[in-house]
Amino acid sequence: MTTATVVVDAAFKASVAVPALIVGGGACGLTASLQLAHSGIETLVVERDTAPMGSTSLSSGFIPAAGTRCQAALGIADSPSQLVSDIQAKAHGLACPQLAEAYAHTIGEVIDWLQETHGFEWEVLTDFLYPGHHVHRMHTLPQRQGVALVQALASAAERSGVTVYTSAHVHQLIVNEQGQIRGVRLTRPDGAIESIGCEALILACNGYGGSLELRTRFIPEMLHATFAGHTGNDGSAVLWGEALGANLADMSAYQGHGSWAMPHGSLVTWALMIQGGIQVNSRGERFHDESKGYSEAAVQVVAQPNQTAWCVYDDPIHTLGMTFPDYIDAQSLGAVKVCDDLSKLATVIGCPEPTLAQTLAQMAGSERDQFGRQFARPLRAPFYAIKVTGAIFHTQGGLDVDPDCRVKRIDGSRLANLWAAGGAARGVSGPHVSGYLSGNGLLSAVAGGAIAAKSVTTYLKGL
Numbered sequence: 001m002t003t004a005t006v007v008v009d010a011a012f013k014a015s016v017a018v019p020a021l022i023v024g025g026g027a028c029g030l031t032a033s034l035q036l037a038h039s040g041i042e043t044l045v046v047e048r049d050t051a052p053m054g055s056t057s058l059s060s061g062f063i064p065a066a067g068t069r070c071q072a073a074l075g076i077a078d079s080p081s082q083l084v085s086d087i088q089a090k091a092h093g094l095a096c097p098q099l100a101e102a103y104a105h106t107i108g109e110v111i112d113w114l115q116e117t118h119g120f121e122w123e124v125l126t127d128f129l130y131p132g133h134h135v136h137r138m139h140t141l142p143q144r145q146g147v148a149l150v151q152a153l154a155s156a157a158e159r160s161g162v163t164v165y166t167s168a169h170v171h172q173l174i175v176n177e178q179g180q181i182r183g184v185r186l187t188r189p190d191g192a193i194e195s196i197g198c199e200a201l202i203l204a205c206n207g208y209g210g211s212l213e214l215r216t217r218f219i220p221e222m223l224h225a226t227f228a229g230h231t232g233n234d235g236s237a238v239l240w241g242e243a244l245g246a247n248l249a250d251m252s253a254y255q256g257h258g259s260w261a262m263p264h265g266s267l268v269t270w271a272l273m274i275q276g277g278i279q280v281n282s283r284g285e286r287f288h289d290e291s292k293g294y295s296e297a298a299v300q301v302v303a304q305p306n307q308t309a310w311c312v313y314d315d316p317i318h319t320l321g322m323t324f325p326d327y328i329d330a331q332s333l334g335a336v337k338v339c340d341d342l343s344k345l346a347t348v349i350g351c352p353e354p355t356l357a358q359t360l361a362q363m364a365g366s367e368r369d370q371f372g373r374q375f376a377r378p379l380r381a382p383f384y385a386i387k388v389t390g391a392i393f394h395t396q397g398g399l400d401v402d403p404d405c406r407v408k409r410i411d412g413s414r415l416a417n418l419w420a421a422g423g424a425a426r427g428v429s430g431p432h433v434s435g436y437l438s439g440n441g442l443l444s445a446v447a448g449g450a451i452a453a454k455s456v457t458t459y460l461k462g463l
């Protein structure tokens with residue numbers, strides 16, 4: 001259980017004080033720090049790990065952005081309003097409209113800025129379209145891995161003169177009698193406690209996927225599912241926010257994933273499903289429309305016997321998979337089983353061969369099937385199979401914020417000097433798992449980090 005607390009301490013004296021303090025050194029905190037450094041604001045990032053990593057380092061590092069230079073160079077026509085429309089379509093119109101607008105209109109500028117100012121070598125993924133995106137807009141560094149993204153951000157922050165305290169676990173926010181943040185207390189690995197004062201605080205410490213207590217409260221449907229995010233997602237921001245009277249929003253939303261290799265514990269790209277692969281349970285039966293999205297698929301997979309399913313696909317799809325580092329990792333771990341024929345596939349899955357034969361035969365129909373999916377072609381031997389479970393990757397609910405990422409109280413007013421972004425704040429997925437559009441996580445982290453930093457700059461310059 002996390003020990004995040006808030007104390008009122010009118011006589012608070014810090015050993016170090018900075019104008020802008022950021023809790024968390026993932027994509028959100030580091031992007032915010034770069035933007036603040038660019039504006040000439042002295043900034044300190046405090047990170048509990050020995051190096052900035054976070055869930056960002058576990059991710060694929062794909063960031064959706066509209067109207068960027070990279071897209072223009074490839075002749076891709078896109079706009080922030082099209083991105084808003086895709087976000088809202090996936091969220092059934094329930095994404096916070098002001099945040100969807102703010103993030104969609106900011107992310108392209110930030111991607112271009114990181115390229116021009118900090119030398120990020122973005123590529124746009126054009127191999128396939130993620131569910132719900134109308135155009136190719138996933139931006140990634142050439143390594144196609146979140147660890148490369150966080151390392152690039154950390155290096156840029158270092159070059160920009162940002163100070164990052166690592167092995168610094170913030171456990172307490174200090175406020176004055178008016179509820180204004182005065183600073184934080186943090187614990188070092190040897191138990192030593194340090195205090196840092198600040199004029200403005202940005203919470204960039206992600207969500208509550210790693211807290212059983214908070215998952216029981218807000219996402220009971222995934223209580224027993226694998227949590228594949230970073231252990232630092234312990235819900236500190238939520239607990240601090242509640243203690244400060246902040247509003248919480250979209251708390252039942254999260255990014256699930258229906259393709260977490262078992263027992264290897266690694267991500268298997270959903271591109272396999274989008275390109276025509278299917279999921280079957282241990283009886284050899286399909287159970288949902290795999291083309292809808294990986295997030296909602298998590299709930300479907302967890303509802304199957306033993307909370308597991310098999311991703312089944314064939315040679316052309318395997319070839320596409322080999323362009324994704326996560327798939328290559330899964331293969332090197334032994335997760336990918338190759339089956340020369342249907343009989344071998346049924347043996348690997350442990351299901352009756354006639355049932356599996358019928359499942360595959362149903363893909364040949366020209367009509368939509370019972371789940372609403374239509375296939376361009378049936379799968380052909382040799383078959384490939386990976387045993388998977390449904391996992392929760394990160395939570396999409398959090399502190400309610402305005403379009404400047406200022407934290408809101410329950411009555412709608414703003415807390416004096418507290419900002420939250422990335423996984424610490426509510427996202428743009430609405431309240432349901434099915435509302436998660438691919439990339440909403442890093443969209444919120446990178447765009448939200450930049451927005452919070454600009455707002456903090458304005459606030460500090462006005463003091």
Ligand SMILES: Cc1cc2nc3c(=O)[nH]c(=O)nc-3n(C[C@H](O)[C@H](O)[C@H](O)COP(=O)(O)OP(=O)(O)OC[C@H]3O[C@@H](n4cnc5c(N)ncnc54)[C@H](O)[C@@H]3O)c2cc1C
Binds near residue numbers: 025026027057062171
């Ligand atoms: C397997 C996987 C794949 C994913 N793929 C994608 C993808 O391709 N695209 C996408 O958009 N999203 C993806 N996501 C989601 C994405 O990783 C997150 O939404 C995003 O990284 C959140 O960024 P953040 O900066 O808010 O949090 P994080 O990157 O988690 O950073 C938060 C940091 O805060 C630190 N911290 C926490 N509490 C404290 C404290 N009390 N004191 C000090 N430090 C603290 C943590 O150690 C951590 O380093 C994926 C997630 C997973 C798990």
